[in-house]
Amino acid sequence: MRNLKKTYEGWALITGASSGIGKEMARELAKQKFDLVLVARNEDALEQLAQELVSKHGVQTRVIPLDLVQDGAPQSLHARVSDIDVGLLVASAGIDEMGPFLDKDYAALRRMLRLNVDAPSELAHLFGRNMATQPKQGKKRSGIILVSSLFAYQGIPNFAVYAATKAYVLTLGEALTAEMKKNRIDVLTLSPGLTATPFAAGLKLNAARLPMIPQRPNSVARVGLRNLGRKMSVVSGPLNKFYAWENRLIPRSWPVNLFGFLIGHAMKSYQRRQAKLNKANKARA
Numbered sequence: 001m002r003n004l005k006k007t008y009e010g011w012a013l014i015t016g017a018s019s020g021i022g023k024e025m026a027r028e029l030a031k032q033k034f035d036l037v038l039v040a041r042n043e044d045a046l047e048q049l050a051q052e053l054v055s056k057h058g059v060q061t062r063v064i065p066l067d068l069v070q071d072g073a074p075q076s077l078h079a080r081v082s083d084i085d086v087g088l089l090v091a092s093a094g095i096d097e098m099g100p101f102l103d104k105d106y107a108a109l110r111r112m113l114r115l116n117v118d119a120p121s122e123l124a125h126l127f128g129r130n131m132a133t134q135p136k137q138g139k140k141r142s143g144i145i146l147v148s149s150l151f152a153y154q155g156i157p158n159f160a161v162y163a164a165t166k167a168y169v170l171t172l173g174e175a176l177t178a179e180m181k182k183n184r185i186d187v188l189t190l191s192p193g194l195t196a197t198p199f200a201a202g203l204k205l206n207a208a209r210l211p212m213i214p215q216r217p218n219s220v221a222r223v224g225l226r227n228l229g230r231k232m233s234v235v236s237g238p239l240n241k242f243y244a245w246e247n248r249l250i251p252r253s254w255p256v257n258l259f260g261f262l263i264g265h266a267m268k269s270y271q272r273r274q275a276k277l278n279k280a281n282k283a284r285a
């Protein structure tokens with residue numbers, strides 16, 4: 001793994017550090033001796049991770065339990081680390097709200113918009129401003145990784161708003177890569193495909209029915225860290241890369257309809273399995 005300490009300095013702040021891709025980002029960065037600010041809601045999980053990283057790698061950690069959906073959360077986070085130099089920001093916290101758009105409770109969609117869209121944008125703005133003005137040693141730079149998704153590359157029926165939040169992150173990240181170059185800030189948008197985390201396990205669909213190979217969260221985290229400062233955006237995994245690439249060659253409606261068909265089947269398969277399980281549980285009771 002490339003040594004990021006040669007290029008970046010300061011603390012690394014990771015949102016979504018209690019689980020999945022964010023947690024693996026924290027483990028990789030601690031291995032490279034970055035001091036870490038760990039952010040998510042689950043304080044116990046963050047404390048446990050902090051203890052692991054301190055004892056294994058001797059780094060400093062700061063645990064900040066925070067619900068990023070709450071009003072003013074990004075500003076409050078920024079204020080709580082105003083005494084340290086944050087040189088790397090990884091915005092991994094995110095949720096999905098799957099299901100037919102018209103069946104969704106709009107309040108739940110609004111929470112997702114705040115977490116997946118508002119929070120990473122505002123954090124990039126707050127910490128980007130600091131990074132642009134912080135004096136750096138020698139040729140050192142700052143870095144921002146925004147976690148998007150393969151679903152950002154086309155509309156996805158039954159994930160309509162989720163896919164749109166991730167398309168926002170991808171578009172934002174690409175523009176910021178170009179804009180912030182002059183400030184010596186590298187911005188990378190990381191787009192994972194299906195990844196074996198609690199996020200994927202909670203999806204109400206039978207993922208085995210999708211033509212996707214689930215990746216491990218540590219592989220995805222490493223793809224992100226390896227490509228920071230080298231690319232504008234990266235899709236993790238060769239099959240996922242192919243899906244994102246071939247979209248550019250065909251009419252926009254084709255991948256939308258294909259994903260709609262595949263996800264519809266995977267959802268029906270999940271519902272059939274749940275119905276069978278419920279029936280078996282009732283028979284046992």
Ligand SMILES: NC(=O)c1ccc[n+]([C@@H]2O[C@H](COP(=O)([O-])OP(=O)(O)OC[C@H]3O[C@@H](n4cnc5c(N)ncnc54)[C@H](OP(=O)(O)O)[C@@H]3O)[C@@H](O)[C@H]2O)c1
Pocket residue numbers: 015016017018019020021022039040041042043045066067068069092093094095096115147148149150191192193194195196197198199200217
């Ligand atoms: N797994 C996949 O298949 C997949 C595919 C494409 C993209 N992604 C993206 O990858 C990112 C990481 O997801 P993951 O797969 O690692 O899922 P995960 O294991 O469920 O992690 C999600 C993280 O977000 C945090 N989070 C959720 N709600 C929050 C809130 N209101 N405030 C603060 N933190 C919150 C969670 O911590 P707490 O619950 O402790 O708050 C957790 O640390 C997400 O942005 C997701 O959209 C995942």
